[in-house]
Every structure is written in structure tokens, then in C-alpha cells.
Amino acid sequence: MTTDQSTMTADPATRADQVLADVTEILRDVIGEEYIVDMSIDMDTSFNADLELESIEFVTFADRLRETYGDHVDFVGFLSEMDVDQVINMKVGEVVQFIVDSLETDTPAAAR
Amino acid sequence: MAEIVANGVRLHVQRLGPKGGAGPESPVVVMVHGMVMDNIASFYFALGNCLAGAGCDVICYDLRGHGRSERTPTGYTMADSMADLEGLLDALDVRRPVHVVGNSYGATLTLALGLARPERVASLTLIEPPFLIEGLGEEMARSLTQVLAAVTDEEVEEWLANSAGRAVSRITRASQALLKETTIAEDMLATPPFSPEALASLPMPVLAVYGANSDIIDQAEGLAELVPDCTLVVLEQHTHMVLREAADYLRDLLRWWLFRRSEPMPSHQVRGAGFDTPDWVRQMIPPPNLNSGDEPTTSLSAARAGSSAEA
Numbered sequence: 001m002t003t004d005q006s007t008m009t010a011d012p013a014t015r016a017d018q019v020l021a022d023v024t025e026i027l028r029d030v031i032g033e034e035y036i037v038d039m040s041i042d043m044d045t046s047f048n049a050d051l052e053l054e055s056i057e058f059v060t061f062a063d064r065l066r067e068t069y070g071d072h073v074d075f076v077g078f079l080s081e082m083d084v085d086q087v088i089n090m091k092v093g094e095v096v097q098f099i100v101d102s103l104e105t106d107t108p109a110a111a112r
Numbered sequence: 113m114a115e116i117v118a119n120g121v122r123l124h125v126q127r128l129g130p131k132g133g134a135g136p137e138s139p140v141v142v143m144v145h146g147m148v149m150d151n152i153a154s155f156y157f158a159l160g161n162c163l164a165g166a167g168c169d170v171i172c173y174d175l176r177g178h179g180r181s182e183r184t185p186t187g188y189t190m191a192d193s194m195a196d197l198e199g200l201l202d203a204l205d206v207r208r209p210v211h212v213v214g215n216s217y218g219a220t221l222t223l224a225l226g227l228a229r230p231e232r233v234a235s236l237t238l239i240e241p242p243f244l245i246e247g248l249g250e251e252m253a254r255s256l257t258q259v260l261a262a263v264t265d266e267e268v269e270e271w272l273a274n275s276a277g278r279a280v281s282r283i284t285r286a287s288q289a290l291l292k293e294t295t296i297a298e299d300m301l302a303t304p305p306f307s308p309e310a311l312a313s314l315p316m317p318v319l320a321v322y323g324a325n326s327d328i329i330d331q332a333e334g335l336a337e338l339v340p341d342c343t344l345v346v347l348e349q350h351t352h353m354v355l356r357e358a359a360d361y362l363r364d365l366l367r368w369w370l371f372r373r374s375e376p377m378p379s380h381q382v383r384g385a386g387f388d389t390p391d392w393v394r395q396m397i398p399p400p401n402l403n404s405g406d407e408p409t410t411s412l413s414a415a416r417a418g419s420s421a422e423a
Contacts, residue, residue, distance in 0.1 A: 052278035055153035056179050059126060063114070074131045080165035083359055084157035 012100065019099045023092060026064045030057050043093030055084050065099070073102040115180075116173075118199030121187070124180035125173040125200065126152060128160050134169035139211055139234070139370050142171045144197070146216030147300065149287045151179030154215065158359040159366055166367050171210075173200060175218070177290050188299035193221050194228060201232065209234035209316075211370060215355045216240050217300075226318070227310050237319040237369065239362070240352050241335070242328055245308050311338040318342045319369050321362070323350030343369075347380055 024041045031051065039050075047053040053061070062075050078098055079087060114125045129138070141163055143155035152174045164170040174181035176196055177188060201210065211234050214222030219241035226236045290296055318339050322332040324346050336344040345365065350357050364378040 048279075054279040054282055055157065056151050056283075057279075059153050059156050060180070063126060071132075076128050076161045076164045077131060079157070079161040081162065081363075082157070084153065084356070087157060 012104065015103065016096060016100050019096050019103075020092070022068060023065070023096055023099070026061060026068070027051065027092070030061045030064065041092060043091065043096060045092045047090055047092070048088040053088060055088060058087055065095075069099060069103070073099050116200060116203045118197075118203045119192075119195045121176050121184055121196055121199075122182040123173050123176070123196065123200060124152065125171065125204075126156060126160070127204070128156075128164035128170040128172065130164055130167050134164075134167075138167055138169040140169045140171065140206055140208055141211045141213060141370070142197070142201070143173075144212065144214040144218035144222050145175060145178070146218050147175070147178075148290060148296070149283065150216070150218075151175075151283070153179070154355060155213070158355050159213065159363060162363045163366060163370070166371065168211075168370065171200070171204065171206070177294055177296060178286075183290065183294060185293065186295045186299070188294060188296040190221060190224050190303050192299070194225050197221070197225060198229065198232070211235045211237070213237040213366070214239065214241065216352070217242060220303075223306070223318075226314055226316060227306065230315050233316050235317045235319070235369070237321070237366065238335075239321045239355050240323065240326060240328065241320070242331070245306055245311070245334070245338075308338055311335075312340065314339050314341075316341070319345070319365075321345045321347065321354060321365070323352060323354040323357070324348045325350060326352045326354070328352065343377070345377075345380075 020041075020043065027041060028036050031053070036051070041051075045051060047058065062079065065073065066075055114127065116123050116125050134140075143160060145151060145154050152172050156172045160170050160172045175193065177183045209232055212222045212225060214220070214237070216239070219238040222236055223238055223241055226233045318335075318341060320332060320335050320339075320342055322329050322345075329346070332344055332346060336342045347354055347358055347361070355362065358380070361378070361380050368375065368378050
């Protein structure tokens, strides 16, 4: 993972691109099936409708995100009040945006 | 992925804590999911993150054979499952008494742990435990026979072809394999019944939650009568699937149970329109219909399941 480089980038737009790239790489790895290799994943991709992600795969996905972003991003807080259906019906962009926002507000010193 | 070897079995574990991490005073909460058509995800989303955010040190795990944990060919008895859970607590170096929250057969296991190892348990939360004092194993068997009958090859293939997406088909196939390739069915048949004397001396507080429309609601009052310190919550309109149906309320209830028990219990608001439990959940997870093998159930093949249970 290129965590340090991602979080070091100051420009928000670039950072969003990098987070999306990280998230996409993790998703392809978690799903681990052939059909996902050629599928383009962008901010509008739905975990449920497009990726058909199982709820347990989202558990693994969130775990990998925690490994990647550590304490900078509070995934427990993010998922606290969401039902499983709400989680699975999210778009990839909602997770990316949450990570980007967390990185900007949480660690300004480390990010620059 | 967090993997821990406990009792010689590789278990998938997710440990969740509040922002900044759990402290030495944080309540440790262990969540035990149901058998066969279930895994870590149900508690992880319904209560795990929520209670971690509220300040708990939460341990969610996949039971042996389920989710991302190792599928051993044997070792699915109540005693095995308890040894796995105790081994997990040891491996995580959890020495303080823990609050155990179980769903369905996971709640039955939770209750068994409270009886066998009271010194390790601070409180029990039992969500829809199939609970019989006499002949539990036998009755559990009938329920399992229904589950087994509900996942025969041809039916599953037909059902998958008609309706299921990738996510559903994967958990269906995993459950099918679990039932076919392991001793889980016969091990569950061997589940010993609970003794009423033991239940009457259960030392820790117990929170029992049932859906008013559950097939096993008639067991709720027996539990509340026997267990000395039992808070019984029966949720109107809800079914055996109450963990999924009423997750919002259960979050409030568990925050109250763990942090504010001296205050009044949060009230349950009945929603007029019913719930949004997807049909496939209702169809694929038959409630443990413990008391009659021949009444209609919501399983895929209720009629055939009933007749084969009788035979």
C-alpha cells in the first residue's frame, strides 16, 4: 500500500484520485474473482448493484482500509449507525469521500 | 484479516474499539452469530461498530466452519464451540469477565458458556435463543433436518437460477458445503439439554430478546421464569430475524444494558409498515421451528422438510 504517499499529497483532487486508486486495488483484491479484473470501478460504482459485494466481503474491505489508513480514519464511527443494507447500497465514492475528509481534518500536520 | 488460532482452529476475528482505542475499563463485548446461514457480518453491522463507537472493546468472530474461519471436518458440538470461544479469549489475553451477545443458536451457545464458565462472563444477551430444557438436542435436530432439506442440490440450483445474485449464492453454497462436508448436523443433534437447576443458579444478569411473532416465542417466558436475574424484552411484530429487523432498537437497548442500566429501559417503537427484511433472508433462514415438524415454515421446502423430519 502507498499510504504514506497518498496522505502526503496536499491537493484534495489529487488525493481523492489516490484514495480511489487505493480503494479500488483493495476491492479487486477482496473480491478476488476474474470478472472484477476488467471492471472499471469509479466513484459511482455501487457495492451492491455493481460489485454484488457480500456483507462479509465488506467486513474484509473495511479491515483492509483500517490497515491502510490506521487511526487517521474512524471507520467504526462511519459504520456505527448504518444498517447492513445501507452499507452495501453505498457507492464507492461515499467511502472515498469519507476517507478524504478524514485525512484532511484529522492530520493536517502529517499531511504536509 | 485478523486470524487467530484458538483451540487448534484458525478463526477470523474482528476486534473493534472506539476512536483512540479501548481502555482497560472498557466493557469487553463478544458477539456470537447463528449457525449455518450466518457469519460475522450480521453482528459486525448490527451492533459491532455501534458498541465499539460507544466505548466498548468489541470482539466479533466467525464460528468454526463459518465465514472466513477454518472449516474443520469435525468439532461442532456445543463443547467444541465453547472451547473455541474460550481459546479465543485466551489467545486475545482477555482475562476480565466479558459481556457475551449471541443470536439464535449463537445465543444458545452463549447461555451454555454462562452456565459452564460463569467466572468469565459479566452478562449475557440472548437474542432469540432456541431454548428447551428437556430434549433440546432432539428438537434442534428436527430444526436442522429442515435446514438440510431446504438446501438440497436441485432446489438450490433452481432457486439460484431464478433469483439469487452473487452475494446470496455464495452464502448459500457455503452453508450447503458446511452441512455436507462436516459433522455440524450430527454434532448439533448431540446438544445436551440445559438443566433447570443450573439455569436457576445462573449468577450473572441476562438480557433475553425475542420477537413476538417468532416461532420460538413460547420459550421466552420459561427462560425468564427460571433465570434469577433475567430482563425479558419481547418486540412486537418482530420475528426470529429480530437482529436484522430491529437493529436500530437493539443498538439503543445494548447501550442501555452496558452503560445505563440504572435508567429506564429504552422503549420500542413499533413501525407501522413493517420491516424491510429482504425476502431472500426470510426464505433462506428458516426459523428454528422446534416444536412441530409438520407446520408450515418459511423454508424453501417446508412440506418436504416436515415429512422427512417425521420419517
